Amino acid sequence: MNSEAFRLRILIAAPLETVWEAWTSPVALGHWFVKAQHDGPFLPGMGYRWVWASGAEETGDVFESDEPVRLAFTFGPDAGVEVTLAPFEGRVAIQLRQTQTHPNPEERAAFALECRQGWTFYLANLKAWLEHGIDLRESDAPELPDLVNV
Numbered sequence: 001m002n003s004e005a006f007r008l009r010i011l012i013a014a015p016l017e018t019v020w021e022a023w024t025s026p027v028a029l030g031h032w033f034v035k036a037q038h039d040g041p042f043l044p045g046m047g048y049r050w051v052w053a054s055g056a057e058e059t060g061d062v063f064e065s066d067e068p069v070r071l072a073f074t075f076g077p078d079a080g081v082e083v084t085l086a087p088f089e090g091r092v093a094i095q096l097r098q099t100q101t102h103p104n105p106e107e108r109a110a111f112a113l114e115c116r117q118g119w120t121f122y123l124a125n126l127k128a129w130l131e132h133g134i135d136l137r138e139s140d141a142p143e144l145p146d147l148v149n150v
Helices: 016-024 026-032 105-132
Strands: 005-012 035-037 047-051 057-066 070-074 079-088 091-100
Touching (some): 005 105, 016 026, 016 079, 016 091, 016 105, 026 035, 026 105, 091 105
Antiparallel strands (some): 005 091, 035 047, 047 057, 057 070, 070 079, 079 091
16 A cells, blocks of 8 residues: 555454444543544534544544444545444454545655554554453553553
8 A cells, every 4th residue: 555545454352233333432432542522323424523632633524324334534634534344253353444635745644654553553442442341541641752542
């Protein structure tokens, strides 16, 4: 893949509906990802607002939702994320694909690298939360430079 797109995969031992809810419920998102503010399930055309531990906010729109197997939304100023879920040998295979459209190649590549690092951690955190009830984020230390698990 080039600097404009990347794909990550992880297997999670949880029911498909549970994994779907973890991605679409504001309460569930707060357990492994960010504080989310939206009404009801993710539906095409609806907006979302996420608040990171640092207080930074992310807003975007859902442009596709096919419960319980596919979700697509905007992310950041020039990116889109597609999450697909599929049963795989008694687990759920999650595939996350992000694309960037920023006109500046250097900024596009930097954003992709930063997001790849972030999504890698958050997918591992989702697995830890759903399989073991553990949240790996360091929510009490968000000011430490380069801390990846907040």
